[in-house]
């Protein structure tokens with residue numbers, strides 16, 4: 435009893451749900467989901483995604499959170515506690531956030547830079563050709579913004595689970611929803627006539643997004659949509675990177691896990707859907723269907739600023755709200771990544787939170803500077819097996835997403851599905867109900 439009381443825990447289930455949703459809602463919701471939905475036939479992708487979220491997504495998420503709650507350990511130690519021989523899976527699942535944090539903070543720094551540009555009324559300069567490339571390949575600026583974003587993340591982690599993660603999530607997440615709703619509603623009201631005299635409206639853009647487009651659908655494209663939806667789901671729920679185990683270890687034994695997991699999934703999916711309502715109609719109205727071909731960094735840092743510029747003077751305000759929203763989404767995600775690492779260091783080496791957080795901040799800082807310099811003195815062009823040309827950031831992203839995360843996901847499934855059996859997880863999930871029942875009769 436005494437031993438367990440020492441571990442931090444979320445004060446309430448709302449705190450846990452918002453923190454976990456904060457981790458899940460991130461750049462993936464904003465720059466990947468809308469793009470995939472537009473590419474994969476609108477409504478078809480949405481249906482696949484929701485079906486997968488309710489089945490696979492729910493199972494994976496509840497499994498990880500439950501491993502955390504059952505073992506009361508961080509990812510590095512939790513697998514070992516479940517089964518001695520599976521210690522190495524813990525090592526890999528701790529390695530994933532160590533690889534992700536530096537480059538996630540570099541991108542977070544870019545978002546911060548854009549937010550400041552819009553806040554100071556300089557949105558139009560951000561829309562200029564070459565602005566993004568010259569910024570990220572600069573000598574100092576990317577590093578300065580990396581430091582600011584990383585330190586903001588560390589600050590929250592230093593404050594701990596309740597005063598840091600829980601209380602910040604409770605502030606940032608409601609503001610994020612509010613901004614998303616405001617921008618989405620605005621996006622539906624716009625209309626624009628281009629130089630050819632063609633008028634497009636936000637509502638037409640919404641149709642492109644939600645109405646299923648079966649044109650040219652083949653068996654092959656059916657599987658492409660399925661795989662896209664599956665990949666997006668794993669990434670979006672922040673599973674297979676140790677995060678949900680770390681957060682699960684802070685959930686109280688009396689919390690209703692099923693209910694919380696449902697809420698997290700609904701939160702993540704609704705925000706992803708609304709990100710589409712925000713982005714697709716806006717891009718469609720101002721740039722037509724061709725404008726929707728960009729994804730990832732180029733959608734966010736190149737195409738969208740042009741859309742904001744085309745909106746005229748209100749574009750600066752919308753851009754400011756948008757980048758503030760992305761900043762919050764990225765911050766709550768990076769907080770969760772750092773917590774997975776810091777909690778692992780604390781459990782493994784029995785060191786204080788302050789010490790573990792300081793060590794990880796230094797590691798992420800050094801690696802982050804290398805990522806920044808990947809667009810500067812360390813610039814190279816490496817062709818990846820998927821055909822894209824990569825710099826340091828993309829290589830790190832590729833390694834974590836394509837090797838380590840699938841390994842953790844498959845390993846977890848084998849461990850729980852066949853070695854220790856799903857009943858272990860089911861018992862832990864249903865413990866809440868039993869506890870109450872026991873209390874009723876015995877006390």
Ligand code: PHE
Pocket residue numbers: 457458459460461462463464534538669670671672675767768770771
């Ligand atoms: N789940 C986040 C998203 O959808 C992504 C993420 C990646 C979060 C890595 C934390 C760590 O954007």
